[in-house]
Amino acid sequence: MLGGGQMSEVVMQISNVSKVFPSREKKEGFTAVNSISIDLIKGEVLGVVGESGSGKSTLARCAFGITAPTSGSITILGQDLAGKSRRSTRELRSNLGFVFQDPAGSINPRMNVRNAIAEPLLLAGQSVQEIDKRVAFLMDRVGLATSQLNRKSHELSGGQCQRVAIARALATNPQIVLLDEPTSSLDLSVQAQILNLLEELRRDFNLTYFLISHNLDVVSHLSDRVAVMRDGVFVETGITTKVINDPQHPFTRELIRAYSGVHKSDGVLPAGFHLDDWQDGPLNRWAFQNIDSFLPVARIEASQSPIDLPVSIDPAIDTLEIEASGNTYTLPELVNDLDTDAIVVVRKGVVVYEKYFNSMVPESLHLLQSVSKSILGALFAIMADRGVIDINKKISHYLPELLGSAYTDATIAQALDMSVAVNFSEDYLDPESEMTRLDRAAGWRSNSTGRDLGLRSFLKTLTASGEHGKAYQYCSANTDVLAWLISDVTGMSYQDLLTRELWQPMGAGSDASVILDSQGLSVGNGGISCTARDLALFGQLILGEGRAQGRQIIPVQWIRETFAGASPDVISADYLQALHPGGSYKNQWWITASQSQEIFGVGIYGQYVWVDPTSQTVIAKFSSLPVPVDPVHSRKHMALFRAICGVTISK
């Protein structure tokens, strides 16, 4: 064992061995083994573990003189193999034994067991009697009956073939044995027999093993020392128990995790992640920024010539003191209190405040939740203006699939203004509410109900609850219907439409993404993720009456209509009036009807785009609040935004 320290005798010395194969693609060739050095100590088992293409077999073949290395040297028992003829090294080679992976291929199919084992003895010039004696001894040691002496490889099982191979490897009493994937093609129960046999023989004959395997279990079981190989180099070498229990290299850790019987999430998903919980805190801190790790998304592409807003940070903003919900906060305190992930303030076209939290960076995408609806509103303005759709037509006119559902008689405009009368409970916490069903249909929650497979099939099941256009009723499904409708009418995917009509024209700096349901339909009600900067840019576009980069992108008329709010004839909702007296919902935007005439888009868990025409300010804010909706959070946000805009006014 290794414990012997100074007693240890090096039987094989591999120094700076490299092997380069000629390659079609690369002129300099493909480097399978890249300058590896390691010593093999008498009596030890050195295990090399690696995946396919790691170069482990090539290393073994170089070490045992099967192929010549491109550079470096190999010393076996003090002698160098390189450059010597096969004949002159025969004696040295008799100290080496070989066991390969393919049991059947290891034995010449034309030779019987006796002759296969006898081959190395014949080479050593032994007499027939000596050979027969030795073969009988070996057969016994590897657990083969003498009755099998005359069998050929196809008459033996894989395990028996491997026993013959081991017997041949031991024929000349070698010191070092190469085991190249010795059990990889064997069944588990046979593998155990062979592994036990190998250990027994090692002990009895004081053998040194050079073990190569992709199987970490096998290597860690049999080896004293282990080397983890990847892309031609050892990424980690050490005493087996140490490497297994305290791996240093990330690849070793990955390998160990793959072989551990317990199922752990694969590093992309955080501990405790479950599809039914990701929207709630604290998981949402990670999830909102990493939607694409667990849900299918499609790309909304950035502009080729992005607008880079000028930056001039206003230090005054951080010194604000804000009164909210009976407390007084400094602005950083309030921002922190509201679980902010990112906040960007643009005043008169200049970025005056920009902060990121929770490991967000300016390039990070964050889920917009229902702020996505406001983006859809803008897209519909563009499409209606171009005559692609008529918003006063019935939805079923464009989507006959929805005939019979709540959307049979509702118009596009009514859906945009959330005045469709539909049996829909927007209760985020009730597992049987339509909202929860919608989440399941969109793939946002696990679904083992067998129903609501995809948005389309869910939307068809919604029923009308009365006359449309009479009363405001917030219903996320409306927006999903609209996203479906517009991509069906145009024959383009929703993400491509957004790329072409909005994201690129407005000069977005980064790609955004939109979540897809299992059928590939974009989740319009809340599936967009983008950077805080790009959301602010979108707000800026609204503020600038739809113009960007010298082009009118969103029709002015529509923006003015939106600012004007919904018709007073439409019955409003108590919670809306409580928060925004006189406020309303129009074109997928919220209208505050306050003195400053702000409009905004809002998503659950604290996502906002805030547009204040009075102070010419746009605020984009991402958060990961612990609960979807809470009036206290809402009031604090209003206070925060108005305070920021107020600074502007005071200046």
Added chain:
Amino acid sequence: MKILWNRLSSALLVLFAASFVTFTLARVIPSDPSLAYIGPKATAADAAQLRITLGLDQPIPVQYIKYLGETLHGNWGYSLSTKQPVLQEIIDRLPATLELVFFAMSFALICGVAMGVYAAKYRGRIQDSIIRILAIAGVSMPAFWLGLLLQMLFAGRLTWFPATGQFDIDLKYDNPITKITGFPIFDSIVTGNFAATVNGLHHMVLPALTLSAYSFGLISRMARANLLEVMSQDYIKVARAYGLSERIVFFKLALRNALPPIVTITGLSTAYLITGTFFVEQVYNWPGIGSFAVNSLISIDYPAIMGITLLAAIGYLVINFIVDLIHAKLDPRVWMR
């Protein structure tokens, strides 16, 4: 593109070497070509004089370079038996042979693939056995003998088809074919010479059938074997597991996968047709390269033999080249390398 260039350059090399081999064969081997030229009664002096005239006294490499230069300039020498320029003879006779090969190949390909597919579909049943016997018979059949048999039966006994020739003899008086491309049947169609077309096709049936037997056997066997090979692949199992209909699995997937090797064997069997024409044209007195070749061989007409050999090697190269192109087109793994 690089593959294409590699193929082309190696083809040129092969051609160069092939011409050298034929040349060497013609020169090194004992029978002195000059004897054939002047006949057995000539004196030794006559022969020596002729050897100088023909340049046969010079060293072989010199002769070869000279020959190569001449060949490249289109001077393929004069046929010893017809005393005509070899290249002219070849150009005159090539269309007849190519038409024969075209019809034989078309027949072999269509029937071969159809039969192969049919046999694969009914594997192990009586249909399969019958097609198997037909195919083995096809590759075991001496073309010259099959030609004679068909002549005896369909021309001699049944008189359904003419026994020999490309057209009836009177045709050139009654309905002469206007020469456009030199391909008689093609020209007759283009010029609307209906009578000649019918007559030509009528003469075509027996020789084409005879010539196609071998290729038919090869192609049908290969088509069957490959279809079955493909049908046992994992991806076919997957297609079935995903509920694709048997019709789509068999005709859209399997047949498409089996095509590349069928193309290869078609190319190879076209090569067999090249030498096949020698015997078939001989039997049917077909005025093509094949009968010219046999006559040249018998009379040791070495300029003609060398010309024909060179032409055959070129033809073989062209076929292989086309096969490679189609192959690459059919199998993305080839052209993406």
Added chain:
Amino acid sequence: MSFLFKDKLTGTATVMMLIFIVAAIFGPWISPNAKEGAGATNVDNSYIGPGWQHLLGTDELGRDLLSRIIYGARPALLIALAVVGFAAIIGTLLGLIAGYAGGWIDNLIMRVSELFLSFPPLLLSLVAVTFLGPGLINALIALIISWWPWYARLIRVEASIIKSKPYVEISAAMGVPDRIIILRHILRNVTTPLIVQIAADLGTVILAAGSLAFIGLGAQPPSADWGLMVAQGRNLIFDQWWISTFSGLAIFLAVLSFNIIGDALRDHFDPRIARQ
């Protein structure tokens, strides 16, 4: 050997092949008229149709056709064996060297054999026999010239596959000399594909030799050679149809039975294809 009788077709072919072999060996003793079979003419009896007297009729020189055909079996089988045998020996030798040695030797041998293969099949033989002069022996040499490259290529591929088998690599790593590796491991394992190829080629060679004889470049009169006999009967095909028909039938049946047996042999040794 039971695979030679695995189905009716193969069984029939085996029986047929045995008949040809018997005819080739015992021809002089079993033919109805041994003298005529050997070439003696009997002009009075020329052009007698098939009947009880002469089962297959007589030829233009009055020789009993059946006897002639029985006598023709020997040269047909001999040339097949000789051509395939020599081609296999030359090809195996070169193929083994190329496959095991690799490198420039491999390149040289393979380029040369590719050169021979760049002619359409049989063409090289035709040209060679023309310049060598007609005759059975020359035809044999000519056929060997165009046949050996196929074997070289086959054996080379097989050898290079076997060369990378673990048992060969282990032997080499143990220090076993190349010579012994080639003999002990490689040669012994190429025998199967070699036998399959030989069996498949025997028929084809009979066909090729017949073709040479038919255009007068093979065996010369008065030898009893099937291809030659078809040629001799060619102009009589409409009247004395039996001469060409039966001589050709002999070629056809011989080739057919060899091909069927070749298939059976291949199926037997290569079960992957047989399953289909």
Added chain:
Amino acid sequence: MSTVLKLTDLEVDFQINGTVVNSPLRGMNLEIKAGKTLGIVGETGCGKTLTATAIMGLLPSSAVQRGRIEFADRGEITSKEMAEIRGSQITMIFQNPASAFNPIFTVGEQLKMVAQRRNIARNQIDALLVSRLASVGLKESKRVLDSYPHQLSGGMLQRCMIAMALISTPKLLIADEPTTALDATIGDQVLTLMSTLQKREGFAMLFISHDVSAVAKVADAIAVVYAGRIVESGPTDQVMNWPQHPYTRGLLGAIPSADKARGTLVAIPGNVPSLLTSVVGCAFAERCSLRSDKCSQEPPIVQINSQSVACWEVGK
């Protein structure tokens, strides 16, 4: 919870000219609940893959099948009915992704063929495929769809295969050694992906593998198969931690690891039986250390803890 698949006494024989030459399945009984995973573990030739092939109705013509297959709310289904739901309600992923895709068609063409078969409107297919590829973690869907199989890695192809299996939102996904041909780390990623997808889509899964630890990672319940019959089944934790059948114990004891002293692996003597021989009584008896005279008779199924064990000797 509803049952998605139930096999009762499923047997398969192979016949040549009317005589049975091989009986690789000798009475499989199993049940898979909606949204759950059943793992089948066993060594070469125990009948794992054949079970999947039989369920899919893809046995070769030389096979004779007996027993009941019940599927979801349809009850017992015939092979004809299976042909209807095959590829839509039941889908399958295979061991070797490199050979499971047709080499001469692009991945996109092959996925489209499957989607078209599912009667999905032509204009929705592209979006569907993009979504499906995105959901299996392939973001560059365009590049993937336009690729030929040989241009993609094994891991990517297996993801494509999973995407293909989910096109029709199946009720049951059969995974036949889905990670065997992949490197361990890649295989582990695929396993994670399958669990995540299962949570989201709610399909039930029949997970077949020779790799006990892979099965333990994903399966809710495990069935250990030996010689064409289940010898032990039960919840994963139970079977992994308290194996009852001597074969299960042997199998788990045979897994090498750093914790086990060298040379002390449980080595079941002998070899996995070939099924050419007909089995009387317990097929494991000849390799079993608990063997008794009774073992020459068919063992009863006994309940121990929450496991069902087919053995005479345990639980006595």
